[in-house]
Amino acid sequence: MNKKVLIFVGAIFLLVLAFGFVSAETCCVKPLEGKWCQDDLPADQCDISTPTPCKLFKGCLTGTGVSENTGECSSNAYKAETEAAGNSWFDEPLASVSVTGVNVCKKGCCFYGESTSLLTFSKCQAVSTALGMRTNFDPTITIESQCLSLSNPNEEVACVFTSSLSRDCTRTTREKCNSLGGDAEAGYLCTASRLATDCAKSGNTICYKGKVYFTDTCNNLANIYDENMFSKNSGNWSEIQEDYWTYIKNPSETDCTIDPNLAFSSSCGNCNEIEGTICRSYNEAKNNEVNSGMIAPKNGNFVCASMDCTHDTNNNNVFDIGESYKHGESWCAETEGIVPHIQITNETGKFLDNTRSLLTNFIPGTSKNGFKQSFSESYNFYNLPGSRYVRLSCVDGTVYEDFCADYREEVCMESTMGASTDNFRVASCVKNNYISCGNYTDKTSCEDGLFCKWIYGYRFDGQNLNSIDDREEEDQGSCIPLFSAGLKIWVSEGEEYPTEAICDSVSFADAIIYETSWTRDRTNFPDKPLCDTSGTDKNFDHTSDCSDKCYMIPTYGRTEAEGDYFSLKELMNLHKGEDIGENLNDACLSDRKSYYCDGKTGEVGGQSPDCAGDGSGKIMPLFFRHDEWILSIKDRARSIGDCGYKPGILMDDLKGLNPDLETIYAIYQIDGGKSYDAQKIYEGDFSPVYTYALA
Amino acid sequence: MNINSQKRGQVTIFIIVAIVIVVLGVLLFLFYPKISTTSTFDVENPEAFIQDCVEDDLNDLIQTLSKHGISIDPVEPFAWYEQEKLQYLCYTPNYDEACARSPPFLIESFQEEISENIKPIIDSCFESLKQSYESKSYTVVMKKSLRDPKTAILPEQINIGISNYELTITKQTTGKYVSFNIILNNNLYELLNLASNILGDDVQVGQADKSKYMLENIGLEVTGPEYTDGTNIYVIKDKNTGQIFQFASRSWVSQPGV
Numbered sequence A: 001m002n003k004k005v006l007i008f009v010g011a012i013f014l015l016v017l018a019f020g021f022v023s024a025e026t027c028c029v030k031p032l033e034g035k036w037c038q039d040d041l042p043a044d045q046c047d048i049s050t051p052t053p054c055k056l057f058k059g060c061l062t063g064t065g066v067s068e069n070t071g072e073c074s075s076n077a078y079k080a081e082t083e084a085a086g087n088s089w090f091d092e093p094l095a096s097v098s099v100t101g102v103n104v105c106k107k108g109c110c111f112y113g114e115s116t117s118l119l120t121f122s123k124c125q126a127v128s129t130a131l132g133m134r135t136n137f138d139p140t141i142t143i144e145s146q147c148l149s150l151s152n153p154n155e156e157v158a159c160v161f162t163s164s165l166s167r168d169c170t171r172t173t174r175e176k177c178n179s180l181g182g183d184a185e186a187g188y189l190c191t192a193s194r195l196a197t198d199c200a201k202s203g204n205t206i207c208y209k210g211k212v213y214f215t216d217t218c219n220n221l222a223n224i225y226d227e228n229m230f231s232k233n234s235g236n237w238s239e240i241q242e243d244y245w246t247y248i249k250n251p252s253e254t255d256c257t258i259d260p261n262l263a264f265s266s267s268c269g270n271c272n273e274i275e276g277t278i279c280r281s282y283n284e285a286k287n288n289e290v291n292s293g294m295i296a297p298k299n300g301n302f303v304c305a306s307m308d309c310t311h312d313t314n315n316n317n318v319f320d321i322g323e324s325y326k327h328g329e330s331w332c333a334e335t336e337g338i339v340p341h342i343q344i345t346n347e348t349g350k351f352l353d354n355t356r357s358l359l360t361n362f363i364p365g366t367s368k369n370g371f372k373q374s375f376s377e378s379y380n381f382y383n384l385p386g387s388r389y390v391r392l393s394c395v396d397g398t399v400y401e402d403f404c405a406d407y408r409e410e411v412c413m414e415s416t417m418g419a420s421t422d423n424f425r426v427a428s429c430v431k432n433n434y435i436s437c438g439n440y441t442d443k444t445s446c447e448d449g450l451f452c453k454w455i456y457g458y459r460f461d462g463q464n465l466n467s468i469d470d471r472e473e474e475d476q477g478s479c480i481p482l483f484s485a486g487l488k489i490w491v492s493e494g495e496e497y498p499t500e501a502i503c504d505s506v507s508f509a510d511a512i513i514y515e516t517s518w519t520r521d522r523t524n525f526p527d528k529p530l531c532d533t534s535g536t537d538k539n540f541d542h543t544s545d546c547s548d549k550c551y552m553i554p555t556y557g558r559t560e561a562e563g564d565y566f567s568l569k570e571l572m573n574l575h576k577g578e579d580i581g582e583n584l585n586d587a588c589l590s591d592r593k594s595y596y597c598d599g600k601t602g603e604v605g606g607q608s609p610d611c612a613g614d615g616s617g618k619i620m621p622l623f624f625r626h627d628e629w630i631l632s633i634k635d636r637a638r639s640i641g642d643c644g645y646k647p648g649i650l651m652d653d654l655k656g657l658n659p660d661l662e663t664i665y666a667i668y669q670i671d672g673g674k675s676y677d678a679q680k681i682y683e684g685d686f687s688p689v690y691t692y693a694l695a
Numbered sequence B: 001m002n003i004n005s006q007k008r009g010q011v012t013i014f015i016i017v018a019i020v021i022v023v024l025g026v027l028l029f030l031f032y033p034k035i036s037t038t039s040t041f042d043v044e045n046p047e048a049f050i051q052d053c054v055e056d057d058l059n060d061l062i063q064t065l066s067k068h069g070i071s072i073d074p075v076e077p078f079a080w081y082e083q084e085k086l087q088y089l090c091y092t093p094n095y096d097e098a099c100a101r102s103p104p105f106l107i108e109s110f111q112e113e114i115s116e117n118i119k120p121i122i123d124s125c126f127e128s129l130k131q132s133y134e135s136k137s138y139t140v141v142m143k144k145s146l147r148d149p150k151t152a153i154l155p156e157q158i159n160i161g162i163s164n165y166e167l168t169i170t171k172q173t174t175g176k177y178v179s180f181n182i183i184l185n186n187n188l189y190e191l192l193n194l195a196s197n198i199l200g201d202d203v204q205v206g207q208a209d210k211s212k213y214m215l216e217n218i219g220l221e222v223t224g225p226e227y228t229d230g231t232n233i234y235v236i237k238d239k240n241t242g243q244i245f246q247f248a249s250r251s252w253v254s255q256p257g258v
Helices: A079-084 A121-130 A144-148 A174-180 A239-244 A282-286 A355-360 A434-439 A499-504 A568-575 A610-614 A626-639 B002-038 B046-067 B106-117 B119-135 B188-205 B210-216
Strands: A003-014 A027-031 A046-050 A062-066 A073-078 A088-090 A107-112 A115-120 A136-138 A156-162 A167-173 A183-186 A205-208 A211-215 A221-224 A277-281 A302-306 A330-332 A390-395 A398-403 A410-417 A424-431 A452-456 A477-481 A508-517 A546-548 A662-670 A679-683 B078-081 B084-091 B139-144 B150-154 B157-162 B165-170 B174-177 B180-185 B220-223 B231-238 B244-250
Touching: A027 A079, A062 A079, A073 A079, A073 B188, A079 A088, A107 A121, A107 A144, A115 A121, A115 A144, A121 A136, A121 B150, A156 A174, A167 A174, A174 A183, A205 A277, A205 A302, A211 A302, A277 A282, A282 A302, A330 A410, A390 A424, A390 B210, A398 B210, A434 A452, A434 A477, A452 A626, A477 A626, B046 B106, B046 B119, B046 B157, B046 B180, B046 B188, B046 B244, B078 B231, B078 B244, B084 B188, B106 B119, B106 B150, B106 B157, B106 B188, B119 B139, B119 B165, B150 B188, B157 B188, B188 B210, B188 B220, B188 B231, B188 B244, B210 B220
Parallel strands: A330 A424, B084 B244
Antiparallel strands: A003 A508, A003 A662, A027 A046, A062 A073, A062 A088, A107 A115, A107 A136, A156 A167, A156 A183, A205 A211, A211 A221, A277 A302, A330 A390, A390 A398, A410 A424, A452 A477, A508 A546, A662 A679, B078 B084, B139 B165, B150 B157, B157 B180, B165 B174, B220 B231, B231 B244
């Protein structure tokens, strides 16, 4: 052999931590107090126990319980606990429990007295029995609003009580009126002139079933409030107004409506919860920003208030356009360290066309302390340790927060309903199914769902599937979590950290091979420059003599040591035998034929490796440049979970974050000869650290 | 001059009388509720006395039980929320597993807790009733059996049936009372019903959609955090009355990073 080969190994270690579990043997079926079916409860706290784990004991099976007393149905109830109180237990799902042919746990409309409720059959039966009534249940009505609208179906009357001194009147049902001994005047209000009661029209109002109603001077309910239907000047009353105070009108017969553009009204009391208005006192309504334009009602103190909300979602201390939310709408909060407003389609549940591209090409945002602006890569902005997705919803004028599962086990995603610009927003906490990413070995299937992304580079099986002509972007890479999940980095006493194994899965060791002449003194090779494009050593620097996996050498792919990188396309063409525009040993590139061509040795000695152009080219390397390699392994490590040198959301600066969490070491070894101590060539930072001095 | 000074004296007396009337009026106004309350002991209606006597303590009891997830003092496992212990009404200590509902029936358990804890309050009220009659020179014979009071939590009301006291009251005539009913207007049934639906969701998917339930029940508010260990705290509040029912649950918790 006229050539000698030096082998240098760059081993990459990325962060690590771990955990463990505990199991049980004895089951306390009935404790003296507390939960039934507890494993390993001390004997002195247990009334009945069995020497097997609870999951193997029949009494600790879970199924559907039905209470004999209250009619309650309970899913996942313990058999022993349910039956101990004399209740029934069924080894089947709640929805299919049937007693004498009746699906007792299915909800329907329950009628009792003048009321209705959406209850299960068994509950309806229990309530009716307790109230001394016959069970009246309609299983065909399963919508609550429909059931409630059937309450008080009895005819309403003006119930008049005549005495020598007065004619009192109460609005009630005919049945009640008869029991009270009054004269029932069907369909009339107590203010009807022909009844000549003591109750007069008034401008007073109250809230009743979410709408604003007039009341008379006896505090009886009149019809829905309409400011045009009352006048303080009794001489001005029109026939329509008189009529309004004579007959009981169904809300649907009320003429006044609420301007949909305003979504509130102080002149019409016909509020509609489905359309987002509800009866509120004027002062209460004014507390909500969306009702700020409302004027005081002419009569009484109640108005139809908007149930919509405003919320400073982007935390800039002003209500921007788009920060008004309809009653019932939900959206994702912009909490620290998460990806805000991930858009999916309502129909398919997949990302909108540009969402994935936004997710993988983040535009750096700003933060209060400006800290994150100093990071250049997306993974330093989003899905950071400690961050958590939060869903917001607007209900009845109030914005509520719902925290998605911690450790980013859930991700908040948004979609819209409707085709106009005035779309209704719906958000939900979606289970972050990052576990599935391990099942995919190609880009298309990896990125078909919502939770994984494809990172070109190393495969988990270690193969290089690139060809002589091209890089296999489709198959050459790793499928990893798109929303990196959190890892538990603290444990209870006795537990082990599980993090180590997870982060280890993206750690690896690889070898760069150098080729040099047998006449060279190799012992001082580690002291040689990484790239020398001007000095006398330019034919004995790291980049020039590299023969395989050269991308691991810092500076590899640059035009000169401190210069710009060549484009990936230029370098791919170089590997196909094309001209790079300057001599290879004048750039931070390998000038060994063995790097470009199979079975060749020696120096290229020009601007292109001609050998690669005649069909004997080598399989394309995984990476063409050092920065490409660093970016790929860094993204892969930081995306797998809370691995790597990644700031937490509560950190104001990088102090306290250990750079060793993300470190690259190199071990130099002469083929068949001396080896040197491991040297750190990179540690977690946002610019590489190169240390080559021998220990 | 004398006539004038007599007139001035009369005016002064009128002013003093007027001031006294106003002061009496103010005092009557200020103390009217108490006066009214103390005068409501209707010897013909001992049930009303018991209702009045029990009501406040019953409300306090319901509030205490509601604050801790149907328990006076929760035992393990429980969760902490705003310095209060909350009983888990559905719980599993494991990951990726549905919780088991224990106790299985909320209304039934709540009824049992009320029946158990209301007993000393009822006993004390019957003692007060007896003393009230005796202070009015009635002869009272009060017999007590071991039967527990029976609680029924129903839509918009709570009924407590007391049948362990037999009261014979004698003055000129004799009256005998063997059962007493306490009726409390209360939305606990609605709160527990909603809690039961939420727990059903927790069994199925690990966490209920709180805003969905608020949209379906506009008068009710469902809030509460989810803790890092996967525990869900639910606080159900009747916005009109301020009544709350709160509890904890833990179900289908994913193990971080696995």
